[in-house]
Amino acid sequence: MSPTSPTILSELAPPPAAPAPGTDGYITADGRKIGGVLMDLRHITLRFGGVTAIKDISFDIREGEIRAIIGPNGAGKSSMMNVMSGFYVPQEGEVWFRGAKRPPMRPYQVARQGLARTFQNIALFDGMSVLDNIMTGRLTMMKSSLLEQALWWGRAEAEETRHREQVEKIIDFLEIQNIRKTPVGRLPYGLKKRVELARALAAEPKLLMLDEPMAGMNVEEKEDMSRFILDVNDEFGTTIALIEHDMGVVMDLSDRVVVMDYGRKIGDGTPDEVRNNQEVIDAYLGVAHD
Numbered sequence: 001m002s003p004t005s006p007t008i009l010s011e012l013a014p015p016p017a018a019p020a021p022g023t024d025g026y027i028t029a030d031g032r033k034i035g036g037v038l039m040d041l042r043h044i045t046l047r048f049g050g051v052t053a054i055k056d057i058s059f060d061i062r063e064g065e066i067r068a069i070i071g072p073n074g075a076g077k078s079s080m081m082n083v084m085s086g087f088y089v090p091q092e093g094e095v096w097f098r099g100a101k102r103p104p105m106r107p108y109q110v111a112r113q114g115l116a117r118t119f120q121n122i123a124l125f126d127g128m129s130v131l132d133n134i135m136t137g138r139l140t141m142m143k144s145s146l147l148e149q150a151l152w153w154g155r156a157e158a159e160e161t162r163h164r165e166q167v168e169k170i171i172d173f174l175e176i177q178n179i180r181k182t183p184v185g186r187l188p189y190g191l192k193k194r195v196e197l198a199r200a201l202a203a204e205p206k207l208l209m210l211d212e213p214m215a216g217m218n219v220e221e222k223e224d225m226s227r228f229i230l231d232v233n234d235e236f237g238t239t240i241a242l243i244e245h246d247m248g249v250v251m252d253l254s255d256r257v258v259v260m261d262y263g264r265k266i267g268d269g270t271p272d273e274v275r276n277n278q279e280v281i282d283a284y285l286g287v288a289h290d
């Protein structure tokens with residue numbers, strides 16, 4: 001591995017113990033409970049050869065929070081999400097999750113710790129039904145052996161029933177009952193994004209990461225997706241980190257916002273604090289948003 005390239009799919013390592021953090025939380029203006037620190041990113045630096053995508057950035061995400069990462073194109077937002085999801089291991093810095101420092105581990109191991117994500121470009125199986133796509137979200141939770149699954153035997157049968165029940169709940173919650181048998185390739189864009197959200201939720205994550213969940217959507221689809229994000233947070237208590245370019249959506253949904261520019265962090269705070277931060281206005285917002 002080159003010292004100037006991030007480690008991808010790095011060495012297997014046992015997952016650390018995951019005690020819940022004990023720091024104090026707070027109650028939001030709309031009555032939601034925000035808990036202690038769930039993920040803590042400390043002095044993260046990520047380089048691709050000569051390009052420094054992330055320069056010494058630190059921030060945390062609290063339990064129950066909706067946390068946005070914003071910034072202009074190329075600011076390093078997706079790279080940061082890839083560090084959070086374990087896809088890239090940064091050259092410098094530490095990722096702490098549920099009170100423990102995370103050693104280098106494969107993304108599926110990170111997923112087993114309670115992280116799930118959606119992607120900027122939809123990553124679903126077009127030829128498979130909505131239901132089957134969502135079921136793939138539970139793969140990291142399946143415990144029966146391949147033989148048991150092939151023979152539909154013992155544990156496999158009980159497991160499949162339990163997974164199906166959970167998936168059906170999510171289908172109801174996201175109001176996609178009527179398309180559950182439809183191949184994903186036939187769906188309009190907004191619904192595909194909703195199916196991607198459903199698949200991520202199927203993994204029952206503690207931290208759900210959404211990379212541009214509204215990209216390419218019309219106004220109505222954005223309203224629907226905003227409502228679902230709020231409902232997921234409220235109903236399941238899922239902590240949500242999202243990258244989004246639509247400032248109206250970001251300011252409406254988020255409890256706190258991190259602002260990146262050229263790999264640096266130039267702002268971090270509540271939507272009000274961020275939109276009144278002069279460096280953020282100069283670099284990104286241009287004018288303060290109402």
Ligand SMILES: Nc1ncnc2c1ncn2[C@@H]1O[C@H](COP(=O)(O)OP(=O)(O)OP(=O)(O)O)[C@@H](O)[C@H]1O
Nearest residue numbers: 048051052053071072073074075076077078079080
């Ligand atoms: N795999 C890679 N190899 C080399 N350079 C990369 C790689 N991924 C990202 N970069 C570079 O790192 C910088 C940050 O890119 P990144 O995609 O994280 O930004 P972003 O804020 O998510 O941008 P956008 O809003 O356009 O998606 C850019 O200069 C980009 O060209």
